[in-house]
Amino acid sequence: MRPDGRPDDGPPAQRSGAGGDPAARVHILLVEDDDAIRRSVGMTLERYGYRVSAAPDGLTGLEKFREARHDLLLLDIMLPHLDGIGLCRKVRETSQAPVLMMSARGDSLDVVAGLEAGADDYVVKPIDTTVLLARIRTLLRRATFTAAEPDMPPTDDTGLLAFRDLTVDTRGLEVRRDGRLLALTPTELRLLLEFVAAPGIALQRGVLLRKVWDYGWDGDSRVVDLAVQRLRKKIGADHIETVRGFGYRFRR
Template identity: 85%
Template sequence: MRDQPSSVHILLVEDDDTIRRSVGLSLERYGYRVSSAPDGLTGLEMFRETEHDLLLLDVMLPQLDGIGLCRRIRETSQAPVLMMSARGDALDVVAGLEAGADDYVVKPVDTTVLLARIRTLLRRATFTAPMPADDDTGVLSFRDLTVDTRGLEVHKDGTPLALTPTELRLLLEFVAAPGVALQRATLLREVWDYGWDGDIRVVDLAVQRLRKKIGADHIETVRGFGYKFRR
């Protein structure tokens, strides 16, 4: 992943011509390189032809909607995905996050919020700093799960797991404090870098996706509070 906006390539998939142009121009004004598509199938073709650092997808798209497009992207890529929902509708948001999106914004899009979410996702994807570990190798083991906190690799029963940057950051937060109950608000702040009240559904659905990959028994729900990683 590249660090400078001028070298960051974003794929914007939005069927509304006015919104597509305005969002694209706003991103380019801040130095990002933007490719755009008016429908889901065209967006999928562009995704397959060219590497992109981040994908910005509208939920409601012709031919292949944003939810389906996100699922297809997640079959081969762990690149950050940010969804745009016209109404902030609960079903749209949940469906997008369940499909593998990292976060969402509500249309009409506030440029300040959009840029903040993009920068956060890009920082998360370039995360390389080692975390404190119990030994010199930085490798932590939890039954069938092995987490290399320095090499940023996760194995389950010896098989490497493909985690999105968000899922990896979430897991690192958990393994840094096994047995400690972590509030959803804490996870929003540390993983999603929210400086304001965020949507806890983002946390719940990210935990749900992570459980499917590492095994549901590793993460315990603390009702009315948050989650903790089992020792």
């Protein structure tokens, strides 16, 4: 599906007749009230090998989310009965699954509200297939990344890094504050690992976008700012300093 609404040529693997696409194991929940968009996006994802469950409103989407395990949620912001922001908050009460929001206006305050509610990223309508698939693949990779990916500072044999009340297990990928295990989303965990890999060093927003969100360009810095805001609430605001006009720095 191209931005002008015309279908694309389908995935290369499908055109070449290749099988065994690992995407077939991925279950995506698509919640969109526009019938045409829901069918079009759903068919596109299925052509690329994803398993898709679809819902036309927020309450139905919440029921489907609670009935089965989903690897990623693709939510429209403007939904009847329960909007995408409210649905994202409900999801975050019990799950850290990646959430990708869809917005008709990229500069909308609704995008900010969605990211504040716990969404990992967003795409703008009309949906560009290339962008949508790239964002989905990035979120799925982030949800399954290993501790070996970031350049971590030296640790002892346990792989533990300690910062006052915060302990980061770089091998077991667990974070504890005052001994209490924290529930971080894959995005928040990856962001924290980037910070603890470079304590005391100021990191530009653009660098974080490329390393955490896998953007090949400097995208919307609000994504970084709101993810940092959510991370601060969980690990303690004093661990991450704002470097005005530049980015952020993790305190040693």
